[in-house]
Amino acid sequence: MKKNLFLIFLIYSILKPSIGFSLVEIDITRGNLDPMPISVSPFFTNNESNNKIKNILDIENLGSEISKVIENNLVKTGLFDAIEKEAFLQKPDIAHLKPRFEDWALIKSQVLITGKVTHKIINEKDYINVEFKLWDVLGAKMVDGFSLTTTPRSWRRVGHKISDKVYERLTGESGYFDTRIIYVSEEGPKTQRVKKLALMDQDGFNTKYITLGNELVLTPRFNPADDKIITYMSYFRNMPRVYIVNLQTGEQKVVGDFRGMTFAPRFSPDGKKLIMSLAKDGNSEIWVRDLETNIQEKLTDHPSIDTSPSYSPDGKFITFNSDRSGYQQIYVMKSDGSNVKRISFGKGIYGTPVWSPRGDLIAFTKLHKGKFFIGVMRTDGTGERLLTENFYQEAPSWSPNGRIIIFYRETKSDNEGQGFSAKLWSIDLTGYNERLVKTETDASDPSWSSLLGN
Amino acid sequence: MNLNKILKNAFLVVMFGLIVTACATKKSVTTDSTTSTTTKAAETQKADPIEKLDALMQGDVYIGSDTVGELASGVPDRVFFATNEIILTTASRETLRKQAAWLRQNSDVTVVVEGHADERGTREYNLALGERRANAAKDYLMTYGVSSDRIKVLSYGKERPVDSGSNPLSWSKNRRSVTVKAN
Numbered sequence: 197m198k199k200n201l202f203l204i205f206l207i208y209s210i211l212k213p214s215i216g217f218s219l220v221e222i223d224i225t226r227g228n229l230d231p232m233p234i235s236v237s238p239f240f241t242n243n244e245s246n247n248k249i250k251n252i253l254d255i256e257n258l259g260s261e262i263s264k265v266i267e268n269n270l271v272k273t274g275l276f277d278a279i280e281k282e283a284f285l286q287k288p289d290i291a292h293l294k295p296r297f298e299d300w301a302l303i304k305s306q307v308l309i310t311g312k313v314t315h316k317i318i319n320e321k322d323y324i325n326v327e328f329k330l331w332d333v334l335g336a337k338m339v340d341g342f343s344l345t346t347t348p349r350s351w352r353r354v355g356h357k358i359s360d361k362v363y364e365r366l367t368g369e370s371g372y373f374d375t376r377i378i379y380v381s382e383e384g385p386k387t388q389r390v391k392k393l394a395l396m397d398q399d400g401f402n403t404k405y406i407t408l409g410n411e412l413v414l415t416p417r418f419n420p421a422d423d424k425i426i427t428y429m430s431y432f433r434n435m436p437r438v439y440i441v442n443l444q445t446g447e448q449k450v451v452g453d454f455r456g457m458t459f460a461p462r463f464s465p466d467g468k469k470l471i472m473s474l475a476k477d478g479n480s481e482i483w484v485r486d487l488e489t490n491i492q493e494k495l496t497d498h499p500s501i502d503t504s505p506s507y508s509p510d511g512k513f514i515t516f517n518s519d520r521s522g523y524q525q526i527y528v529m530k531s532d533g534s535n536v537k538r539i540s541f542g543k544g545i546y547g548t549p550v551w552s553p554r555g556d557l558i559a560f561t562k563l564h565k566g567k568f569f570i571g572v573m574r575t576d577g578t579g580e581r582l583l584t585e586n587f588y589q590e591a592p593s594w595s596p597n598g599r600i601i602i603f604y605r606e607t608k609s610d611n612e613g614q615g616f617s618a619k620l621w622s623i624d625l626t627g628y629n630e631r632l633v634k635t636e637t638d639a640s641d642p643s644w645s646s647l648l649g650n
Numbered sequence: 651m652n653l654n655k656i657l658k659n660a661f662l663v664v665m666f667g668l669i670v671t672a673c674a675t676k677k678s679v680t681t682d683s684t685t686s687t688t689t690k691a692a693e694t695q696k697a698d699p700i701e702k703l704d705a706l707m708q709g710d711v712y713i714g715s716d717t718v719g720e721l722a723s724g725v726p727d728r729v730f731f732a733t734n735e736i737i738l739t740t741a742s743r744e745t746l747r748k749q750a751a752w753l754r755q756n757s758d759v760t761v762v763v764e765g766h767a768d769e770r771g772t773r774e775y776n777l778a779l780g781e782r783r784a785n786a787a788k789d790y791l792m793t794y795g796v797s798s799d800r801i802k803v804l805s806y807g808k809e810r811p812v813d814s815g816s817n818p819l820s821w822s823k824n825r826r827s828v829t830v831k832a833n
Contacts, residue, residue: 386814412809414773434762434804436777457781457805460774473778475805478736478785480778501778517775523734524775547772561772587816590772606769613814641773 231277232366233304235333236267238281239311239326240288248315252322252348259288259313262326265355266309269373269399270362274629279305292329297336305333309362316345323347326354330362340365352401353648360647372595373398376645377602378416378426379620381405382638386609386616393428395443398644400634406443415460415591417643420553421467426643427451429459438472440487452485452492460503465511471495473503482516484531495533506550506558507531508575515539515549515558515575526560528575539577544569548590551575552598557625559592559601570603572625583627596646599625602633604640711739712822717812721761721829725752728828729787733768733821734779736786746787749829750794757800760832763787765805768821773807780805787827802832 239259241249249258270276284291285299292310300308308331316323329341340361344354353374360371381394391413393406407413407430416428424444429436438451438458451458456476463470468487473480474494480501485492496502500520507514508531515528526540526549540546544564551558552572562569562582568589571582589605602622609616618640620633633642706714712730721727727749729742738746753759765784767776784803792798813820 387811389809412806414777414809436805457777459777473774475778475781478782478789478803480781501775501782503778504772504774517772519734519775524772547775563770588769608816609814611815611817611820616814616816 231271231275232306233279234267234270234276234307235279235284235300235303235305235309236263236270236281237284237286237288237291237308237310238263239313239328240292241313245313245315248322249313249324249348253351255351258324258351259311262311262313262351262355262358263309265352265399266359266362269356269359272399272631273363274624275367276307279303292327295331295333297331297333300331300333307331307362307366308333309358311358318345321347324351324354326351326358328358328361330365352397352399356398369599370597370647372597372600372644372647374648375596376418376423376648377620377633377642378406378418378645379604379635379639379642380413380416381635382618382640383409386613393426393441394635394637394639396635403636406441415641417462417593418645419463419467420465420596420646421463423645423648425463425467427461427463427470429461438470440470452483452490454483458483460505462506464507465509471505471507471514473505482514482533493533495529495531496536497533504548508551509553509555513551513575515551517547517549526558526573526577528558539575540573540580541577542580548592550592550594552594553596554598557598559594561590561592561603570601570623572601581627583623583625584621584630589621591641593642593644595622595644601625602642602644604642606640706819707822708739710818710822712819712825713741714823717823719828721749721831722752722756725749727830728826730822731783731825731827733770733825736779736782738786738790742787743790746790747794750791750796753791753796753800754794758833760800760802762802762804762830762832763791764810764828764830765803766810766824766826766828767808768824769808769811769816770821771808776807777805778807780807783825783827787829791829 239262241259255261267278271278283303286296292312295308311328314325316325323345325345327343330339332339356374359373363371375398378395381392382389384390390409392409393413393416396403412431414429416426419425425442427440429438436457438461439448440451441448454474456474458472458474461470461472469484471484474483479499480503481494482496482502482505483492483494498520500518502518505514505516512531513528514531517524518527524545524547525538526546527536527538529536544562546560546562548561549558557572558575559572562571567585569582570584570592573580586605587608589603592601592603600622605619605621607617618638620635620639620642622633623630709732711732719727725748726745729745763784765780767779788801788803811824813823
């Protein structure tokens with residue numbers, strides 16, 4: 197892996213909008229089947245800049261590519277409908293300078309995004325400067341914008357940062373586009389699946405494989421406080437254990453010195469602790485390990501299976517699943533292991549509880565009458581809402597803004613084992629906008645990063 | 651503000667329409683899926699449905715010989731479990747007693763008991779379940795005189811099925827613990 201993979205050099209300058217508040221707004225708390233028409237003009241690049249960038253990146257027209265990244269991100273939210281670029285009446289450079297709003301209104305666009313890409317040399321190194329502006333067509337005003345300088349190969353991240361800005365400005369929610377997904381890539385027959393850790397941008401680009409497939413790897417999860425750190429479980433040397441990996445340095449270490457299988461790891465919200473299950477003599481309990489003091493502590497004490505722990509965003513509580521009632525159900529306890537309370541009481545079996553980054557909901561997997569559901573409930577177990585039903589699906593993970601859940605789904609195989617697949621899917625908290633998340637190979641166990649740091 | 655209001659109203663109308671259609675489609679989906687599950691289950695039983703499955707499963711514990719290997723000559727290597735269960739059946743106990751007898755006679759042999767689950771459970775829970783199943787077998791071997799330091803357990807959860815089908819018979823073959831020679 198390249199050393200500088202995660203380094204991005206950013207210089208922001210905010211372009212002052214002509215008016216403080218936007219007239220255009222979208223309410224995303226409802227299922228939305230009436231997306232807002234939006235025009236993303238190709239970003240303008242002059243010939244000189246374009247030639248230089250072409251030499252560096254081997255991309256014919258970077259400005260146009262950046263606009264595609266933005267358009268793709270926004271359309272996938274289900275909140276926006278992109279107007280075909282062939283319908284645009286104004287050239288990118290002039291539109292970016294001062295749009296003729298009547299022209300954009302004529303093609304029914306409510307929002308316009310324009311931009312400009314310029315090649316720069318700073319300290320003898322190549323950079324690109326990307327300027328973007330967000331226009332309210334009906335209000336005939338610029339409502340937001342910024343300019344950003346970065347290394348050329350970080351150009352997709354520029355597109356994601358612009359998408360985040362647009363999303364934030366129009367919905368009032370924080371964005372989730374400048375993020376990554378870590379997951380398990382799967383290949384080969386069901387009985388001998390080869391699994392590798394894989395990392396990709398949220399939109400499926402820039403896939404990198406972190407392990408080679410020599411050993412079985414499962415359940416990678418991002419550290420919510422540091423997107424360069426992940427935890428996962430590996431069968432290295434046939435000893436199933438939890439590991440922590442620094443993606444930037446490649447450094448990897450086993451967590452703790454447990455005599456028995458450790459699994460189901462997750463970081464605390466501040467990244468300073470790790471919770472996981474330890475299976476010993478057939479019994480699985482939940483443990484916490486302080487990563488600074490290396491002190492580890494058992495949190496549950498019950499002869500049943502206690503696993504899949506997940507912290508509340510304030511770190512004060514842990515939700516987990518246990519079959520102490522006879523079947524898998526969801527429980528919540530204080531993070532010191534006290535006050536254990538069962539919260540799931542619906543019909544069926546409940547597993548993989550994951551606390552929303554907003555704190556108010558817990559996502560889960562439910563098995564009922566031979567079908568698997570991804571759902572959410574409030575943290576006291578009330579208000580259960582099932583978002584999607586299928587033959588097999590599990591492992592929900594929240595987008596950092598808590599609006600979208602990513603999970604994996606497996607298809608049924610016939611008696612010869614044909615027809616099996618494992619894919620990542622995402623769905624809005626509203627229960628709408630279910631989408632296949634494209635991956636190079638079959639995929640499972642997704643984990644969504646926080647918004648990336650620099 | 652005006653536009654915002656218009657949008658919100660539009661959402662309300664759309665939402666209402668959605669709820670109505672969602673309810674309508676939901677019903678048909680549920681009925682559809684229940685029927686397809688039953689037909690699928692019937693399909694796996696094929697031509698002579700009841701007899702065939704009866705010969706291979708008792709309750710939902712696999713009792714056939716497909717996939718069963720040998721730890722040693724005449725000593726089966728695996729035992730099977732009911733869904734979500736770790737209880738050893740009469741047949742399982744008999745198999746494990748044979749394994750224990752052979753291990754007592756071959757005191758230099760060490761083994762790994764691998765615990766497995768079917769694909770119808772969450773990954774993490776299944777890791778714990780596989781561990782439990784392997785330990786149930788280990789404990790029984792110990793009761794019959796095999797010392798614990800000769801038996802390691804390793805749970806694979808649902809990661810290593812022997813039968814890749816998605817039907818009750820395939821799943822029953824995958825809910826197993828397998829005793830494997832380690833040296």
